[in-house]
Amino acid sequence: MYRSHTCGELRLTDENKIVKLSGWVQKIRNLGGMTFIDLRDRYGITQLVLDVESRKDLSTQARQLGREYVIQVTGKVAERSNKNSKMGTGDIEILVDEFVLLNPSDLPPFTIEDETDGGDELRMKYRYLDLRRNPVRRNLELRHKLGFEVRNYLNKQNFIETETPVLIKSTPEGARDFIVPSRMNPGEFYALPQSPQVFKQLLMVAGFDRYFQIVKCFRDEDLRADRQPEFTQIDCEMAFVEQQDILSTFEGMTKHLFKTIKNVDFDFDFIQMTFDEALKNYGSDKPDLRFDMKFVEMKEMLGQTDFVVFDDAEYVGGICAEGCAGYTRKDLDKLTDFVRKPQIGAQGLVYVKCNTDGTFKSSVDKFFDEAKLAKWAEAFGAKPGDLLLVLAGPTDKTRKALCELRLEMGNRMGYRDKNKFAPLWVVDFPLLEWDEKTNRFHAMHHPFTSPKKEDLALLETEPGKVRANAYDLVINGVEIGGGSIRIHNDELQHKMFQLLGFTEQDAESQFGFLMNAFKYGAPPHGGVAFGFDRLTSLFAGIDSIRDVIAFPKNNAGRDVMIDSPSPVAEDQLDELNIELKKAK
Numbered sequence: 001m002y003r004s005h006t007c008g009e010l011r012l013t014d015e016n017k018i019v020k021l022s023g024w025v026q027k028i029r030n031l032g033g034m035t036f037i038d039l040r041d042r043y044g045i046t047q048l049v050l051d052v053e054s055r056k057d058l059s060t061q062a063r064q065l066g067r068e069y070v071i072q073v074t075g076k077v078a079e080r081s082n083k084n085s086k087m088g089t090g091d092i093e094i095l096v097d098e099f100v101l102l103n104p105s106d107l108p109p110f111t112i113e114d115e116t117d118g119g120d121e122l123r124m125k126y127r128y129l130d131l132r133r134n135p136v137r138r139n140l141e142l143r144h145k146l147g148f149e150v151r152n153y154l155n156k157q158n159f160i161e162t163e164t165p166v167l168i169k170s171t172p173e174g175a176r177d178f179i180v181p182s183r184m185n186p187g188e189f190y191a192l193p194q195s196p197q198v199f200k201q202l203l204m205v206a207g208f209d210r211y212f213q214i215v216k217c218f219r220d221e222d223l224r225a226d227r228q229p230e231f232t233q234i235d236c237e238m239a240f241v242e243q244q245d246i247l248s249t250f251e252g253m254t255k256h257l258f259k260t261i262k263n264v265d266f267d268f269d270f271i272q273m274t275f276d277e278a279l280k281n282y283g284s285d286k287p288d289l290r291f292d293m294k295f296v297e298m299k300e301m302l303g304q305t306d307f308v309v310f311d312d313a314e315y316v317g318g319i320c321a322e323g324c325a326g327y328t329r330k331d332l333d334k335l336t337d338f339v340r341k342p343q344i345g346a347q348g349l350v351y352v353k354c355n356t357d358g359t360f361k362s363s364v365d366k367f368f369d370e371a372k373l374a375k376w377a378e379a380f381g382a383k384p385g386d387l388l389l390v391l392a393g394p395t396d397k398t399r400k401a402l403c404e405l406r407l408e409m410g411n412r413m414g415y416r417d418k419n420k421f422a423p424l425w426v427v428d429f430p431l432l433e434w435d436e437k438t439n440r441f442h443a444m445h446h447p448f449t450s451p452k453k454e455d456l457a458l459l460e461t462e463p464g465k466v467r468a469n470a471y472d473l474v475i476n477g478v479e480i481g482g483g484s485i486r487i488h489n490d491e492l493q494h495k496m497f498q499l500l501g502f503t504e505q506d507a508e509s510q511f512g513f514l515m516n517a518f519k520y521g522a523p524p525h526g527g528v529a530f531g532f533d534r535l536t537s538l539f540a541g542i543d544s545i546r547d548v549i550a551f552p553k554n555n556a557g558r559d560v561m562i563d564s565p566s567p568v569a570e571d572q573l574d575e576l577n578i579e580l581k582k583a584k
């Protein structure tokens with residue numbers, strides 16, 4: 001055997017044992033007649049001691065070593081004289097008697113340390129080395145534990161883990177599909193699934209009333225920190241349920257994961273906030289509730305003023321930043337520059353300082369006297385020492401900008417603690433949203449989402465006002481999961497396709513198999529999908545999902561380690577009857 005123990009296992013209780021360890025050389029320290037080696041494996045680090053003064057054979061071998069060499073040693077466990085409390089094995093060391101070099105190593109392109117000197121692209125190129133670092137390894141161990149506990153919880157709830165196909169039919173509604181050519185069917189293509197949506201609905205028709213899988217999904221879309229072209233979902237579906245049944249089941253799963261993994265108890269029911277309420281109070285359908293700072297809408301309160309910025313605006317609203325009246329002009333100028341960034345798009349920022357002496361200092365003093373500013377402060381619930389920040393403009397755009405300003409202030413004021421968690425359900429989403437470019441409605445979630453029963457009559461007259469039986473789980477301003485109660489009869493599903501601009505031929509071509517299945521006794525059903533990568537990154541306290549995925553892509557969708565995507569041989573293209581166009 002290569003080892004009797006791991007490098008993180010031995011303690012003082014093992015003193016005088018003869019042990020065998022294998023691992024990678026982390027550090028070497030030559031101190032006269034003694035050489036000290038830190039030996040590392042996945043489980044920890046153990047200090048080795050080589051008496052090179054009396055063992056010349058060990059001295060020769062030790063001089064050959066470098067970082068990341070793979071070695072095997074046999075020796076006796078001894079108590080360390082200079083103990084290291086920062087290491088689990090810091091009370092012991094191994095007095096080496098036998099030494100075997102298993103494999104040498106080139107000099108790594110970056111240091112294999114918690115705080116490395118390697119940049120993102122370099123670490124991505126040598127990801128197998130990056131995975132040796134403790135922070136990245138811990139993230140993948142966390143991912144494993146989460147997956148295990150998801151399965152444990154859902155198994156106890158009588159869910160059946162069922163695999164669904166990876167090569168499926170392209171149904172281009174939503175993000176772009178990844179397309180796979182079929183050699184055996186020239187000119188025809190598979191698609192990689194954006195989700196197992198239609199298959200999990202078919203499983204409900206089949207009588208599998210509780211399904212789940214931890215499944216790979218694929219979307220050909222522009223990337224950012226929380227997106228990858230291939231990602232993982234905890235995908236679930238239930239039959240004979242209403243919305244509250246699903247919320248209760250998966251609120252239970254969320255509480256189970258936080259308790260078992262983070263030892264965090266949620267001894268309360270999650271807030272259920274409507275989509276309209278979320279936009280009105282926070283400017284986002286995924287509000288961060290770790291802090292309050294709700295929007296205060298001012299347009300009606302202001303009436304007609306002599307300040308054209310407010311008078312011409314469709315929306316005027318603001319937030320109260322507690323205790324920030326001491327912000328300097330430089331601080332406020334930085335905030336103004338922040339809201340004027342192109343990606344935020346506000347024209348400017350109005351501020352009111354509620355001074356501790358009861359007076360007010362404002363950027364609009366010439367338009368609003370102290371009495372009017374005092375009414376503002378009252379409307380905001382502001383106290384002496386607080387700062388009011390106000391934006392004006394088109395409603396949707398201004399709310400979004402005010403949302404970004406609120407989050408920025410939350411960061412500055414230390415409210416967005418990664419060890420604090422504020423979960424909620426956002427419910428009652430619109431069923432449809434109008435697209436000016438295509439001049440038609442699109443499904444806000446997907447075409448199989450059911451409308452609320454009380455809004456069914458509006459499908460004919462005002463479809464834009466119809467609410468969906470849809471819901472998202474949001475934690476700390478991040479959408480962790482979402483789902484809906486599905487349409488389960490073909491008549492309503494055909495109506496939905498008509499509203500979305502599908503012709504009868506399009507609907508039949510893309511979803512005829514599902515419509516046909518609905519004719520054979522489809523039960524009421526609904527489901528939810530959790531972003532497994534996002535959930536893991538939330539638990540890990542990091543913003544990017546890349547570091548919770550073993551082999552991620554970069555922001556251009558490339559795997560720089562294996563250099564993919566890459567060209568394929570001409571004979572492969574010929575077999576697939578594919579001819580490439582010249583790039584424009």
